[in-house]
Amino acid sequence: xxxxxxxxxxxxxxxxxxxxxxxxxxxxxxxxxxxxxxxxxxxxxxxxxxxxxxxxxxxxxxxxxxxxxxxxxxxxxxxxxxxxxxxxxxxxxxxxxxxxxxxxxxxxxxxxxxxxxxxxxxxxxxxxxxxxxxxxxxxxxxxxxxxxxxxxxxxxxxxxxxxxxxxxxxxxxxxxxxxxxxxxxxxxxxxxxxxxxxxxxxxxxxxxxxxxxxxxxxxxxxxxxxxxxxxxxxxxxxxxxxxxxxxxxxxxxxxxxxxxxxxxxxxxxxxxxxxxxxxxxxxxxxxxxxxxxxxxxxxxxxxxxxxxxxxxxxxxxxxxxxxxxxxxxxxxxxxxxxxxxxxxxxxxxxxxxxxxxxxxxxxxxxxxxxxxxxxxxxxxxxxxxxxxxxxxxxxxxxxxxxxxxxxxxxxxxxxxxxxxxxxxxxxxxxxxxxxxxxxxxxxxxxxxxxxxxxxxxxxxxxxxxxxxxxxxxxxxxxxxxxxxxxxxxxxxxxxx
RNA sequence: GGGCCGUUAGCUCAACAGGUAGAGCAACUGACUCUUAAUCAGUAGGUUGAAGGUUCGAGUCCUUCACGGCUCACCA
Numbered sequence: 339x340x341x342x343x344x345x346x347x348x349x350x351x352x353x354x355x356x357x358x359x360x361x362x363x364x365x366x367x368x369x370x371x372x373x374x375x376x377x378x379x380x381x382x383x384x385x386x387x388x389x390x391x392x393x394x395x396x397x398x399x400x401x402x403x404x405x406x407x408x409x410x411x412x413x414x415x416x417x418x419x420x421x422x423x424x425x426x427x428x429x430x431x432x433x434x435x436x437x438x439x440x441x442x443x444x445x446x447x448x449x450x451x452x453x454x455x456x457x458x459x460x461x462x463x464x465x466x467x468x469x470x471x472x473x474x475x476x477x478x479x480x481x482x483x484x485x486x487x488x489x490x491x492x493x494x495x496x497x498x499x500x501x502x503x504x505x506x507x508x509x510x511x512x513x514x515x516x517x518x519x520x521x522x523x524x525x526x527x528x529x530x531x532x533x534x535x536x537x538x539x540x541x542x543x544x545x546x547x548x549x550x551x552x553x554x555x556x557x558x559x560x561x562x563x564x565x566x567x568x569x570x571x572x573x574x575x576x577x578x579x580x581x582x583x584x585x586x587x588x589x590x591x592x593x594x595x596x597x598x599x600x601x602x603x604x605x606x607x608x609x610x611x612x613x614x615x616x617x618x619x620x621x622x623x624x625x626x627x628x629x630x631x632x633x634x635x636x637x638x639x640x641x642x643x644x645x646x647x648x649x650x651x652x653x654x655x656x657x658x659x660x661x662x663x664x665x666x667x668x669x670x671x672x673x674x675x676x677x678x679x680x681x682x683x684x685x686x687x688x689x690x691x692x693x694x695x696x697x698x699x700x701x702x703x704x705x706x707x708x709x710x711x712x713x714x715x716x717x718x719x720x721x722x723x724x725x726x727x728x729x730x731x732x733x734x735x736x737x738x739x740x741x742x743x744x745x746x747x748x749x750x751x752x753x754x755x756x757x758x759x760x761x762x763x764x765x766x767x768x769x770x771x772x773x774x775x776x777x778x779x780x781x782x783x784x785x786x787x788x789x790x791x792x793x794x795x796x797x798x799x800x801x802x803x804x805x806x807x808x809x810x811x812x813x814x815x816x817x818x819x820x821x822x823x824x825x826x827x828x829x830x831x832x833x834x
Numbered sequence: 835g836g837g838c839c840g841u842u843a844g845c846u847c848a849a850c851a852g853g854u855a856g857a858g859c860a861a862c863u864g865a866c867u868c869u870u871a872a873u874c875a876g877u878a879g880g881u882u883g884a885a886g887g888u889u890c891g892a893g894u895c896c897u898u899c900a901c902g903g904c905u906c907a908c909c910a
Contacts, residue, residue, distance in 0.1 A: 403870075407866055411867095412869045457869075480860095483845095487846070545910070591908080591909050592907090595903095686906095827902085
C-alpha cells in the first residue's frame with residue numbers, strides 16, 4: 339500500500355481516539371515494574387500459584403504483535419528490550435477500552451492494568467483490566483519476521499534497526515558496558531578523567547588530516563582535534579600525574595569498514611612510567627574489561643577464539659617482519675631489497691619512500707593479519723614516531739608499541755618524549771616532511787614545546803581505539819556496526 | 835578516486851531468453867472468546883532509485899547520474 343495511505347489510516351485512527359475523549363499523547367504512565375522484572379520474578383511460578391496470588395501489575399510498552407480472535411485478542415508489548423504478552427477480552431474491559439484496542443496499530447504504545455496468569459500453552463500473560471493509550475505510531479514498523487536487513491536503512495534509521503534487530507541492541511549495550519569498565523578500571527588505578535579541547539588552533543598528537551572550521555568572534559581558524567595527546571601531556575606537566583580521556587577524535591580521511599571520520603579514543607598518561615609499564619597495564623586492563631563487560635576472559639572474532647589472559651606476546655617490529663614476513667636481517671637493512679619485495683607484492687610505493695615507512699608498509703601487508711593472539715609489536719622507527727622517546731641503545735628506534743588483536747590495531751603507546759630540545763628538532767623534521775608534500779606530517783606546536791620546557795616527568799602514554807575494541811568484543815566486521823550513527827552521505831528526505 | 839555488486843509494494847524477496855510486475859508479512863473489510871510467524875474468506879496497494887537511449891515492446895539491454903555494500907588505493 340502506498341505509504342501516505344498507511345499513514346492516513348493511522349491518522350484517522352488517531353482522530354477517532356481523540357473523538358472518544360482519549361488523550362492520545364498523555365504525559366506519563368505509572369508502571370509497577372519494567373517488563374523484565376515481571377519476567378524475572380514470575381516466569382517460574384506455576385499457573386495455579388499465579389492464579390491464587392492474583393498478582394496485579396501495571397505495565398507499558400510498544401505493541402509489536404497482535405492476534406485478534408473475535409472478541410478477544412493477544413498482543414505482545416515490549417519495553418526495556420523485554421517482551422510480554424497481554425490478553426484483552428471484551429467481557430473483561432470497559433466498552434471504551436475495548437474500542438481503544440480496536441484502534442491500535444503495531445508500533446503504538448500502551449499501558450495495561452491487569453492480573454498475571456499463564457495461558458494454556460504456559461506463557462506468562464497479563465489479563466487486561468484497564469487499557470491506557472500512551473502514544474501513536476504514524477508509520478509502520480519493519481516487518482516482524484525478517485526484520486530490517488537493508489544496510490543503508492539500518493544506518494540511516496538506526497532507531498528501526500534497534501527495534502527490529504536484537505543484535506544491534508546487544509552491541510550498543512555492550513559498548514556502554516565496555517566504556518564503563520575502562521572508566522572503572524582507570525578510576526581504581528588512581529587516574530583522573532579529564533576533558534581537553536575538541537577545537538584546537540594547532541591539530542596535534544597524531545599524523546592525520548584535520549577538519550577545519552572558523553571561529554567568528556576570535557577570527558581564527560580552528561581544527562577539530564585529531565588526538566588529545568598534546569593537551570593531556572600539558573596536564574601531566576601541570577602535576578596531574580595520571581590522567582585519561584575517553585572522547586571523540588576527528589580525522590578528515592577516507593571512510594571504510596575500519597575508519598569513521600569521528601571515532602572514540604581512550605588516551606591515558608602516567609607519570610614515572612614507560613612503555614613497558616604501559617604493556618603491563620594494558621594486559622591487566624583488557625582482561626579486566628573483558629571480564630567485566632563480557633563476563634569472560636576470551637572473545638570470539640572472525641571464527642577464532644582469542645584469550646585475553648596475560649601475558650601477551652611481545653615482539654619487535656623488526657623481528658615480526660623476520661618471523662611472519664620471512665625477511666632476512668640483511669633485507670631489512672636495505673631499502674633496495676625491501677622495495678623489490680614491495681614491488682613483488684605489487685604494493686604501490688613511491689621510490690623515494692623512506693626505509694622506516696617502507697618497513698611499516700610491509701608490516702601491514704605481511705604481518706598484521708597474522709596477529710590474532712594479542713601481540714605487542716615494539717620498537718618503531720623514530721621517523722614515524724615524532725612524539726616518542728628514543729631507545730638508549732639505538733637512537734633510530736623509539737620506545738613504542740602497538741597492540742594487535744584479531745588482526746586489528748587496538749592500541750598505540752610509547753614512552754613520551756619529554757626533552758623539549760629534541761621535541762623541537764622532531765617537529766622541525768616533520769615540517770620538512772610537510773614541505774616535501776606529506777600532508778599528514780605533524781605540525782610545529784611552540785606552545786607544546788614551551789610546556790615541555792617547564793618539565794614533563796618521565797611518562798608513559800597510550801591510546802586505545804574504542805570502536806575497534808568494541809568491534810573485537812562484539813565480533814563485528816565493520817566499524818559502522820558499533821557506531822550508532824556512522825557517517826553516510828546525506829540523502830534528501832526522511833525514510834528514503 | 836578505481837574495480838565489482840546492488841537499488842522492484844511500508845518491510846523481506848520473486849519475475850525464464852526483452853513480451854500484461856508477483857508472493858509473504860504489514861494494511862483494509864468480514865468470521866472467530868487461550869493465540870503466538872494465529873487461522874479462514876475477500877480487498878486495496880507499484881513512475882521497478884533518476885534521466886536519457888535502443889526496440890513494435892524494457893524491471894530485464896546500452897549510456898549518464900544518485901545512493902549503498904564489498905574491495906583496491908590513500909590513510910594510523
